[in-house]
Amino acid sequence: MSTRRGIAALLSLALAGCATGYGSQGYRGGYYEKAATAKMQWVYFSGNGYVTADVISKYGLYRCAELAQAQHKPHFVIYERLVDAARDRPADAPNTGLIGNKPFAAALLMTLDEPRYGSKSTQQVLDELESFVHPQSAKATP
Secondary structure (H helix, E strand, O other): OHHHHHHHHHHHHHHHOOOOOOOEOEOOEEEEEEEOOOOEEEEEEEOOOOOOHHHHHHHHHHHHHHHHHHOOOOEEEEEOOHHHHHOOOOOOOOEEEEEOOEEEEEEEEEEEOOOOOOOEEHHHHHHHHHHHHOHHHHHHOO
16 A cells, blocks of 8 residues: 555656746746737746646736836736727736646736836735745745
8 A cells, every 4th residue: 555655646746847837938838928019018828737727827927027027117017808908907817718728827918117007016026926936946045
């Protein structure tokens, strides 16, 4: 019986290593972006079958904050669709779903110099999700 438990534990560890991690698009998933309008861009995060939609949604939101930080913008707003942006209906999180039984998140990102209705603080999102997205660096900090 203990041999079976050992095999099951090793299999669980092996499969956990297959889960989509945070990073640019690769064979296990990841983020990528493309231009949508002059002021907005689509941010996508795809996962594999070993990760949940909730994880992919958090990764997508974190990527939006990273992009806002790279553009030196202290705030950003996300929308689920272009029509939501036209109607100024911000979203709390990226739109998530499944494509071929694999989780996928998409957000239309607009970076901002000033806060406004529905916007998020770039630094606050980065701070709140840092230990989730990069758990190794959180463990390394004394």
